[in-house]
Structure formats: structure tokens, C-alpha cells
Amino acid sequence: xxxxxxxxxxxxxxxxxxxxxxxxxxxxxxxxxxxxxxxxxxxxxxxxxxxxxxxxxxxxxxxxxxxxxxxxxxxxxxxxxxxxxxxxxxxxxxxxxxxxxxxxxxxxxxxxxxxxxxxxxxxxxxxxxxxxxxxxxxxxxxxxxxxxxxxxxxxxxxxxxxxxxxxxxxxxxxxxxxxxxxxxxxxxxxxxxxxxxxxxxxxxxxxxxxxxxxxxxxxxxxxxxxxxxxxxxxxxxxxxxxxxxxxxxxxxxxxxxxxxxxxxxxxxxxxxxxxxxxxxxxxxxxxxxxxxxxxxxxxxxxxxxxxxxxxxxxxxxxxxxxxxxxxxxxxxxxxxxxxxxxxxxxxxxxxxxxxxxxxxxxxxxxxxxxxxxxxxxxxxxxxxxxxxxxxxxxxxxxxxxxx
Amino acid sequence: xxxxxxxxxxxxxxxxxxxxxxxxxxxxxxxxxxxxxxxxxxxxxxxxxxxxxxxxxxxxxxxxxxxxxxxxxxxxxxxxxxxxxxxxxxxxxxxxxxxxxxxxxxxxxxxxxxxxxxxxxxxxxxxxxxxxxxxxxxxxxxxxxxxxxxxxxxxxxxxxxxxxxxxxxxxxxxxxxxxxxxxxxxxxxxxxxxxxxxxxxxxxxxxxxxxxxxxxxxxxxxxxxxxxxxxxxxxxxxxxxxxxxxxxxxxxxxxxxxxxxxxxxxxxxxxxxx
Ligand code: SF4
Ligand code: SF4
Ligand code: SF4
Numbered sequence: 001x002x003x004x005x006x007x008x009x010x011x012x013x014x015x016x017x018x019x020x021x022x023x024x025x026x027x028x029x030x031x032x033x034x035x036x037x038x039x040x041x042x043x044x045x046x047x048x049x050x051x052x053x054x055x056x057x058x059x060x061x062x063x064x065x066x067x068x069x070x071x072x073x074x075x076x077x078x079x080x081x082x083x084x085x086x087x088x089x090x091x092x093x094x095x096x097x098x099x100x101x102x103x104x105x106x107x108x109x110x111x112x113x114x115x116x117x118x119x120x121x122x123x124x125x126x127x128x129x130x131x132x133x134x135x136x137x138x139x140x141x142x143x144x145x146x147x148x149x150x151x152x153x154x155x156x157x158x159x160x161x162x163x164x165x166x167x168x169x170x171x172x173x174x175x176x177x178x179x180x181x182x183x184x185x186x187x188x189x190x191x192x193x194x195x196x197x198x199x200x201x202x203x204x205x206x207x208x209x210x211x212x213x214x215x216x217x218x219x220x221x222x223x224x225x226x227x228x229x230x231x232x233x234x235x236x237x238x239x240x241x242x243x244x245x246x247x248x249x250x251x252x253x254x255x256x257x258x259x260x261x262x263x264x265x266x267x268x269x270x271x272x273x274x275x276x277x278x279x280x281x282x283x284x285x286x287x288x289x290x291x292x293x294x295x296x297x298x299x300x301x302x303x304x305x306x307x308x309x310x311x312x313x314x315x316x317x318x319x320x321x322x323x324x325x326x327x328x329x330x331x332x333x334x335x336x337x338x339x340x341x342x343x344x345x346x347x348x349x350x351x352x353x354x355x356x357x358x359x360x361x362x363x364x365x366x367x368x369x370x371x372x373x374x375x376x377x378x379x380x381x382x383x384x385x386x387x388x389x390x391x392x393x394x395x396x397x398x399x400x401x402x403x
Numbered sequence: 404x405x406x407x408x409x410x411x412x413x414x415x416x417x418x419x420x421x422x423x424x425x426x427x428x429x430x431x432x433x434x435x436x437x438x439x440x441x442x443x444x445x446x447x448x449x450x451x452x453x454x455x456x457x458x459x460x461x462x463x464x465x466x467x468x469x470x471x472x473x474x475x476x477x478x479x480x481x482x483x484x485x486x487x488x489x490x491x492x493x494x495x496x497x498x499x500x501x502x503x504x505x506x507x508x509x510x511x512x513x514x515x516x517x518x519x520x521x522x523x524x525x526x527x528x529x530x531x532x533x534x535x536x537x538x539x540x541x542x543x544x545x546x547x548x549x550x551x552x553x554x555x556x557x558x559x560x561x562x563x564x565x566x567x568x569x570x571x572x573x574x575x576x577x578x579x580x581x582x583x584x585x586x587x588x589x590x591x592x593x594x595x596x597x598x599x600x601x602x603x604x605x606x607x608x609x610x611x612x613x614x615x616x617x618x619x620x621x622x623x624x625x626x627x628x629x630x631x632x633x634x635x636x637x638x639x640x641x642x643x644x645x646x647x648x649x650x651x652x653x654x655x656x657x658x659x660x661x662x663x664x665x666x667x668x669x670x671x672x673x674x675x676x677x
Contacts, residue, residue: 041538048458048535051523079652081659112521112536112543119520123501129634130524131500132641170660174652181648182641189637193498193528195626208637270626333527 021360028353031346032109040112045344052110052329054343058351059106061187062325063099064137065211066318068219069226070096070144071180074173076220076249085242090151090371091230092223097144098361102354104141107134109350129189136183143176151369185212191328199332200271201283204264207328213257214321217250221294221317228311234363236372244304247313251298254317258291276336282327290320411491414510415555416576417564417609418583419484421620422593424570426467426482433566434465437551459485461537464548465563470620481615483622484563484571487512487533487548488600489608490630495525495534497631503545510576510608511550519544530604530625550608579610586612605629 011019035043046053069092077085108114120134146165153162188211191198224246227239265273274280297303297313334340343351365371435442440462445455452469459466465486472479493512496504503518504525514534525534525545537543551561559565564573572582580601587594599611603625613620 037541039539039541040543041536041540047538048460048526048532051526051536075652079656079659081656081663110522112523113519114521115542116518116520119501119518123503123518125497125500125502127497127631127635127638128500128502128524129638130498130522132638134500170656174649174656177652178645178649182645185644186638186641189634190524190527192633192637193494193630195628195630195633196530196623197527205633205636 018360018363021356021363024356025353025360028350028356031349031353034346035109035350040110043344043346045341045347047341049338050341053341054330054347054351055106055110057326057329058322059110059354060103061190061329062322063103063106063354064187065184065215065218065321065325066222067096067099067103068180068184068215069222070099070147070219071140071173071176072216072219073223073246075177076246078170078173079177082245085245087239087372088223088227088242088246091226091366093144093147094151094362094365094371095222095226095358097141097148098358098365100137100141100144102358103137106351106354107137129186129193132186133183133190136179136186140176140179140183143172143179147172147176151371155369180215181212184215185209187211188328191333194333195270197333197335198328199276199279200269200273201265201279202328202332203270204268206260206264206268209260210257210264213253213260214324217253217257218317218321220246220250220253221314224310224314225318228307228314230366230372231307234366238307240305240307240310243310247298247303247310250317251295254291254295254298258295261287261291279327279332282323282331286320286323286327289316290323291317294320409491409506409508411606412575412577414489414491414508414576414608415550415573416489416510416579417486417561418572418574418579418612419609420570420572420586420612421481421483422612422614424467424482424484425568426469426480427568428467429566429568430484430563430571431463431465431467433562434548435463437554437562438464438549440464459533459535461535461539461546464546468621470615472615472619481613481620483611483613483620486563486609487550488531488604489548489550490604491606491608492604492629492631494528494530494604494630497634498524498528500524507550507552509552509555511552511555512608513549513552514545514547516544521545528630530630531623576606576608576610583610583612602627605632 011022031043040046044053044055073085073088073092076082077089108117111117120131125131146168149161150165153159153165185208188208191203191207192205195203224243227236227243230236231238231240294313294316297309297316300309303309303313330341434440443456443460443462445457447453447455451457452471454467454469456463456466465484467482467484470481470483472481489506489510489512491506493504493506496502496506496512499519500522501518501520503515504512505515506512521543523536523545526532526536534545534547536545551559551563554561560573564571572579574582580598583598583601587596587598593614595613595616597613597617599613599617599622600607600609605628611617611622613622618624
């Protein structure tokens, strides 16, 4: 009883926004239950013409690149050894960890036979992009969980896992990048099979490369986006100086992306490009608002110092990526003169619930675990760590090891 | 995936001569009976033509499509039987993460419902829109024409081919192709000069002869390349890319950290010098 009372009291103290998020998550969970009781056919607007809908387009195809902040910043900070970016790593790992966990939930919801999900491990079909993505997502969720254990062990003072995790920091960053490269690009490979279905504005053999590149610059933009918001609404320190480093890296990746995209569009397409006005408009929006405008913002000088500009550019990139993934997985797949798929209320509630869950858990984790208080100058980073030097100053010696 | 053992010339194949089809829909009924499929409640004129039901579905593995057109000022009808094409290199089999589909050496592409996890990638991948889903169920499975594999294995012809009085011929793919060419050559005025399925999607186990140009009848234009090759050209790079990324990043990391170590050592030396 008392434990429940403590929790209730905690919750009472939360901000109204957090309570709203909790309600949304609850509604999403309820909708998910309804889906399992009554089945996909009744509760969603999916049908034989549109076997994949909002859950695949957003909860999987879009959420995976949106969670790419973890591996990109890991590479930049740990592998390229730009130490000052260290404070950005943990929030990104938490976001990635939450993102991937929720992708797994989204996938399970969408499967017709979720109880058989394990079959992916039993029957291998290496020719299937879906096989590859599921393997990678499982592997990467594991890696992220381990990385997430870092702040958890720190919070509870588990010394031995902490020391182990710290030694593994760089190998993990590399492993994360290896796995991410595969599944981020393979999400693009998914649609290579849809030769005669996906519109030429998006269909080309370089789609996997484009998916990978856009995941990288979006991942870094997500880091900017998140740090800006967290500074604005959660009273965390202003990181815009660190973010300026990122704004120097992003335009390079975006530049390559633009070149690849234009090259593919001009030389590798299979048919007419501008025969469907609606698709042309979607494509133009994606490219102008989501790529060219932020690209020019990132190139400018002012973004190095202007927080508001950083947030604006990052938001545009994110918008562009979301639109791009929807274009590829949904809009561009709709054939001319077909009825149009619109997600049902239940599908939308589940997706809203998943987004709300992400925000909610992020805020709660940030509240109870050392996510932001992690500045490298405060921690000893020599590897390996000398015995029991880890932990909050003064507590390291003599305290019983709970590992 | 395309098992190297399948000899496509010898796989059992359908030759469907739409110019001989009377639209009796005997095949449609035979398929329902053999596969014990429920009847569907339909209304007339619910689809684009006069056919019923409006689409293939979990209850309807094959369906005769009606198409009216004008010839010499006369209204004419054309019919064609829609079903799984039993592709030589099936897209459905290639994308299924658990390999629930496979091309049998006899020809039919069959589905193992016990493996399926219900991701519906097969439906997205099939260029002919064949696999259908049990949308009516809480834990649905995929449904499609089985090529009557159990009958074929027992040396029988598929139910629909047996029931058809005129239009369906069944035999090895090689023979069916020869027969189709022979018919076109014998009556050039009767046939449109393309065998649909000969090269579509890398060749299929169902071949069509028509009188009308294919697109007028509603046959989809499909790439000639086997579909699995489109994704495989990217997927086969996976191990290489995996190792390259790992190697490159390890090298960068080693290099970057070395710079740091050297700097530290130098600093240490300087401290000692002082
Ligand atoms: S027609 Fe479609 S379902 Fe049938 S074998 Fe080919 S890809 Fe598979
Ligand atoms: S729905 Fe089933 S058969 Fe189709 S691709 Fe997914 S697992 Fe394979
Ligand atoms: S081959 Fe068998 S399952 Fe396929 S359409 Fe003919 S009767 Fe139906």
C-alpha cells in the first residue's frame, strides 16, 4: 500500500504535460489490447490493397531513423574521439533505447502472429530484408539496453558492471554503427522489391544508401532537437556550443545525400517522374522544406551561435525525414485510381500512444537517472578503471559492492 | 528462394488461352470446392467489371475477370482467370523473413502456414497482388492459390484445370510455351503476339494468350527481371559493408585515441622536465 501511495504522491507532483502523456499512453495501450482481441482487420483500415499502414510507416520505418541519434553521436564522440561532445551521448542513447523498444512493440502489434515472432530466429531466410532488419533490431536493442545500463549502474552504484561497460564503450559505439548501417539501409532495401509499385520519384537502386545517409544526418539533428528542447523545457544546461560542432558535420552528410539523390533521380530511374501531381508536390515539399532549406541553414555562419536557428534547422530535417519515409512506404506506393488508405482511429491512437510513451519515459528516466549530470570533466575516463574508483566522489571506497 | 535444383522448363505450368475462355467460371467453383473455401456475399456491379467477387480474397484464390471492349463496332467480351502466377523466382518467397513460401521442384509456389509470422511483406512484394490476408481473424494467416500442390504431387491436374472445358492446358512449362507459340503461329489473326508470363517477373508458371493487347485487358506491365534480384543486389553487400564499417571505425578510433595518448605522454614528459 505504502509503495503505491509513494508512487501516487510522486505522480501528483508531475507537470500537467506529463499527466497528459500518461493518459495518451494509457489510451494507446487500451487500443493495442482492442487490436489483439478483435484482430487487425476489424480495428485497422488495412486491407489486401494496403497490407502495410501507419504502424509500419511510422512506428517502424520512420521511428528507426529517428532513433539514429544514438549510433551517430556515439561514433562522433567516442570513435572520432571528440571528447567535448560526451554530454550529448547519454540522452541520445536513452532516446535510442526507448525508440527501438517502441519499434519492437510497434512491430509486434502489426504482426498477424506476434506469438511466433521468435520464428525469425528459427527459420532463416537471408534473402529477406525483413529478416535482416529484425535480426539487427534485436541485436541493436540489446546493445542499447547494455549501454543504457551505464547510467542505471551509476545510479545504484554497481561497480563491476560499470567498469565493464566503460571498457566496452568504444567497442559498443563501433558495433552500434555496424548494426545500424545495416538495418537503416536495409529499410530502404525493403522497397526495392516493389519495382512496379513504388513511384519513380523514390524508387531507384540507391534507395538503401539514401536511407542510410538520411538516417545519419537526421540522427544528428535529433540530438540537436532534443538538446534544445531539454534546455528550453527541462531546465538543463545550454549545449548550443556543443551543438555547433554537430552543425559543422551535418551539412557534409546532407551534401552527399543530395548528390546521391539527384544522381539516382537523373540516371537510375525506371520511368516518368512527374506524371502524378500529388506525388510531385509531396516530393517537392520533402526536398525543399526537409533538405534544401535546412541545408542552407546549416551552411550559414549564424547557426553556430543561434540556438533558435539550430532548433529550426533540426526540426525541418526531422519533418523532411518523416515525410520521406511516408512517401516511400505509403504515399508513393499508392497506385493511381486506387481507393486511398487512411489510418483508423485505433491505429492513430496506438501511434500517438507510442510517441507519448517515448516522451514520457524520456522525461521520467531523465528525472530519476543520471542522464544529463554526466559531464566528462566530472568523471574519470581512464580505461580500465582502477579498483572502485567509479561512482560518486567519496562513495567509492569501502561501500559494499552490490554487483 | 530460387533453389538451384528447380528446372523451370520442367515445372508444371498453366497455359490459359483467354480467346477460348467462355467465362463459365467452372475453375472458380472447382477451386472453391477443392480448397473448401467459404462463399462470399457479393453484390452485382460491385467491382470495375461484371465479375464477382470484386477481388481475389482469403476465400477466393482464383477469379474470372470480365472485360468488355469494342471490335469492328461490336461489343465483345474477354475473360481471364486471375490466380497466383507461381513465378519461377517468386518475390513472395524471397522477402519472407521466415521462408514460409517456397517454389516446389514440381512448380507450385506453396506456403507453410506454421512458419508465417504475419508480417505481410509477401503481399507488398508480389507484383501480381496475389497473397491475401485473413482480415476476418484475430490471428490471421496468408491465403493464396496453392497450385493444388497435393493434387500435382499425386499426379493429378489442379482442380481448376480439370474443371475447365476449353481454356486451360496443363503441362511442363517447356511444352506450354511451345504450344502457345504454335497457336500464335497457326492463327496469327486470332492472337496478340505476346505470351504473358513468359518473361514477366523472370518467368512464371502461368502463361496467358490473349486476343487484345495485354494492357487493354488489365494485365499489369511487369519488369522482366526476376524480382528477388532487385533486393539481393543490395543485400548481398551486407557482410562486406558490415566488416568495412567495423574495420574503418576501429581504425579511426585507434588513430584518434593514439593521438590523445601521445599528447598525454608528451605532457607527462614535459612535467618531468620541469
Ligand atoms: S504471383 Fe505472387 S504470390 Fe504467386 S508466386 Fe509470384 S510472387 Fe508469389
Ligand atoms: S506474412 Fe507470413 S508468409 Fe508473408 S512474408 Fe510475412 S511471414 Fe512470410
Ligand atoms: S491451382 Fe488449385 S488452388 Fe490454384 S486456382 Fe486452381 S484450383 Fe485453385
